[in-house]
Amino acid sequence: MKQVSKNTGLGVPHIDIKTVIAATMFLKGFGGLLFIFSSSFGAFLLLIYLAFITPIVYDFYNYEMESAQFVQLFFKFSQNLAFIGALLFFLGMKNSIPRRRAKGRTTKTKTN
Template sequence: MGVLSSVGRVLFGSFFLLSAYREGREYGSDGGPAARYLEPKFNLFAKQVSTNTGMAVPHIDIKTVIATTLYLKAYGGGLFILYSSFGAFLLLVYLALITPVMYDFYNYEMGSPQFFQLLTQFSQNLALCGALIFFLGMKKSIPRRQSKRRTVKTKTT
């Protein structure tokens, strides 16, 4: 069981590590293709949040958003491979922040092909969130090893 768990963690964590590596190589001075793809979606999301909540959303530079997501994916994936709960937490934060922005199925008509494609990807990210929450729950439920102390026998006289 330990080997399967290790292989699963390596596969799961490497998905995020490789994604962060690819985006990091393309980052450049303007944030790369990820920034160009994310900027209109992020602006639309910020506009909808400010409209629905009545609170102004502060302006955040898209390069900062991309750099933050790179950090969360890279460190979270690496720490997850090393069996760290903090790595799982970083990946969970990344998914919670980026999923509603990237996969904005709610901005499309219900019958359109974009709606179904984005809804499917949104659901996949929710499944990844569920796997991370399961990992965190399982890690907390496994009892820690007790040290094997010798029991002190009382002497009878």
């Protein structure tokens, strides 16, 4: 928070860390569970989780490019970006597939 307020010049409100941890655990756990069952809402929850947590956890930009930590953090950051792309692809494909019609009466074509 100190770095954000120092770089942007804006005051950052105090956020209880327990609330943040509980929210991220919920997003990851519930979103993952729903995603297993092919739910778009689960993919959306995982997308929100990754979008907020990736730049915070993998802060490669605070290290020198030659350090080993930079390489590891950048690799994991890139991996999470790939996960975000895969979730966006899943959401796009899920919404582009037409829904199945309910089984029932089928209309027959008339031949004259």
